[in-house]
Amino acid sequence: xxxKILIIGACGQIGTxxxxxxxxxxxxxxxxxxxxxxxxxxxxxxxxxxxxxxLDYNQIEHLLExxxxxxxxxxxxxxxxxxxxxxxxxxxxxxxxxxxxLNLAKAGKIKKIFWPSSIAVFxxxxxxxxxxxxxIMEPSTVYGISKQxxxxxxEYYHKQYGVDVRSIRYPGLISxxxxxxxxxxxxxxxxxxxxxxxxxxxxxxxxxxxxxMMYMDDAIKATVNIMQVPSENVKIRSSYNLxxxxxxxxxxxxxxxxxxxxxxxxxEPDFRQKIADSWPASIDDSExxxxxxxxxxxxxxxMTVEMITKLKENIY
Ligand code: AKB
Numbered sequence: 001x002x003x004k005i006l007i008i009g010a011c012g013q014i015g016t017x018x019x020x021x022x023x024x025x026x027x028x029x030x031x032x033x034x035x036x037x038x039x040x041x042x043x044x045x046x047x048x049x050x051x052x053x054x055l056d057y058n059q060i061e062h063l064l065e066x067x068x069x070x071x072x073x074x075x076x077x078x079x080x081x082x083x084x085x086x087x088x089x090x091x092x093x094x095x096x097x098x099x100x101x102l103n104l105a106k107a108g109k110i111k112k113i114f115w116p117s118s119i120a121v122f123x124x125x126x127x128x129x130x131x132x133x134x135x136i137m138e139p140s141t142v143y144g145i146s147k148q149x150x151x152x153x154x155e156y157y158h159k160q161y162g163v164d165v166r167s168i169r170y171p172g173l174i175s176x177x178x179x180x181x182x183x184x185x186x187x188x189x190x191x192x193x194x195x196x197x198x199x200x201x202x203x204x205x206x207x208x209x210x211x212x213m214m215y216m217d218d219a220i221k222a223t224v225n226i227m228q229v230p231s232e233n234v235k236i237r238s239s240y241n242l243x244x245x246x247x248x249x250x251x252x253x254x255x256x257x258x259x260x261x262x263x264x265x266x267x268e269p270d271f272r273q274k275i276a277d278s279w280p281a282s283i284d285d286s287e288x289x290x291x292x293x294x295x296x297x298x299x300x301x302x303m304t305v306e307m308i309t310k311l312k313e314n315i316y
Contacts, residue, residue, distance in 0.1 A: 005031045006069045008054050008097065009076030011039035014116065014170070014219065016178045018073060021220050023047050032067050036076070054097035061104060070111040071227065074101050080120055080275050082182030083143040094146035102153060105163040113165040114227050117151050117239035119212055120144035121169060124278045131280035133241045133287045140278045151238035158237035166226045167239035171212035171283060173219050174303065176310040184275040188213055188252060191265075192307045195256045196316050200264045203249040204272050210251075210281035214244030215298035215306070222294055229292040236287060243283040244296040245303070255304045 003026055010019045010033035023031045023046070034052040038044045048067075052059045054076035063069065076097055083090030104110050122131055123138040139148050147169075157163040172185025180186040187203050188211075194201040205211075222242055226234065247255075253265040288294035298306070 003030060003071055004067055004069050005071045005073065006060075006063055006067065007031065007033050007073045007075060008052060008060070008101075009035055009074065010043050010049070011035040011037075012075055013173060013175065013178045013180050014216075014223075015073075015075040016040055016043055017175060017216055017220050018075065018223060019043050019047070021224060022073075025224065032063065032069070034063065054100070055093060057100045057103075060100055061109065064104060064109050069109075071114070072101050072104075072110050072112075073114040073223075073227075074098065075116060077116070078143065079181055079183040080118075080141050080143040081184055081186070081272050083146070084141060084271065084275070087142040090142045091146055094143070095149065098150050098153065102157045102163060102165065105165070106157060106161045111164060112227060113163065114223060115150065115154060115165060115167045117147045117167050117169045118143070119169055119171050119279050119283065121148040121151060121239070122278075122280050126280060128281045130282050130284045131241070132284050133236070141275055144278075147239075155238040164231055165237060166234050167237075168219075168222055168226060168242045168288075169239045169283075170219060170242065171214045171244060173214055173216050174307065175216035176307050176314065178216070184272045184279070185211055185213060187249065188247075191249070191252060191256065192304075192311060193315075195260050195263050196308070196311055199260060199262055200266075201253070203265060203267050204270045205249050205276050206267050206269045206273060207250045208248050209273065209276045210246055210248045211276055212243055212246050212280060212283045214242070214296065215303040218244050218296045218298050221297070222288070225294065226288075226292055233292045235291050240288040240291075240294075241283050241285045242288055242294065243285040245299050246282040247300050252300065252304075255300050256308075259304065259308050
């Protein structure tokens with residue numbers, strides 16, 4: 001059976017780039033992009049697009065039947081900072097959209113699911129440096145609690161009902177072409193824009209707050225890879241640790257200064273500082289490397305060159 005893909009949340013930060021990549025790989029007619037609204041004109045106009053509410057089981061079921069979908073990528077979610085402002089809705093969206101696709105897969109209507117988890121599943125009691133795959137997990141944010149719970153359900157549906165669900169714990173994602181959507185790691189995108197437009201940047205995280213980060217191209221590569229490997233390679237059915245690089249606001253500012261010597265940074269930590277302080281500073285992703293051959297292409301240095309080049313070429 002040919003692969004037919006439904007992406008729920010196709011207009012978001014990851015969804016946009018994932019949709020473009022999947023359309024290239026599988027062909028435009030085999031990738032159905034969907035979102036709650038027509039939020040991104042390229043995604044809407046350059047292929048098949050459907051308006052869908054990730055909380056509406058019947059709408060999703062209808063699309064699965066209409067397009068004979070095999071694989072679903074569920075990218076709709078409220079991220080960490082936004083979720084803290086609206087805990088009840090974050091819990092509803094992040095959990096019930098997952099239950100819908102897990103139950104549709106259990107009913108035999110989806111063959112394979114991709115569901116993103118996050119470094120937010122870890123908490124203040126987790127070892128912060130080189131955080132292992134298996135460790136203490138006591139998330140203290142609404143977003144983290146929803147992702148941790150989701151991981152448990154993914155593993156449960158796999159073990160009890162044979163649902164082929166695959167997942168990655170994304171770190172902070174950095175892209176020149178799509179804006180981030182309400183996360184704690186968003187500063188690491190904004191800093192590049194401000195370096196070019198203003199020559200200075202005010203960080204909402206303090207100088208020495210280290211966090212795991214990844215260039216979007218690597219995140220998309222990992223997502224496509226984990227969905228393409230044979231099922232037996234995916235040994236972890238909660239979610240895989242995944243690492244690209246780790247840096248603090250001060251370190252990324254130093255890297256940017258290599259390109260803009262006059263660039264300056266100052267620090268005004270806000271409520272997101274507490275979230276960042278509860279998360280790992282770096283991640284051990286050896287299980288992903290071993291099980292399905294994960295390897296990152298980008299570090300802070302080559303990502304910075306690419307970000308500045310692409311932003312100058314395409315945006316400014
Ligand atoms: C966020 O900051 O909420 C996200 C994440 C790390 O999952 N980027």
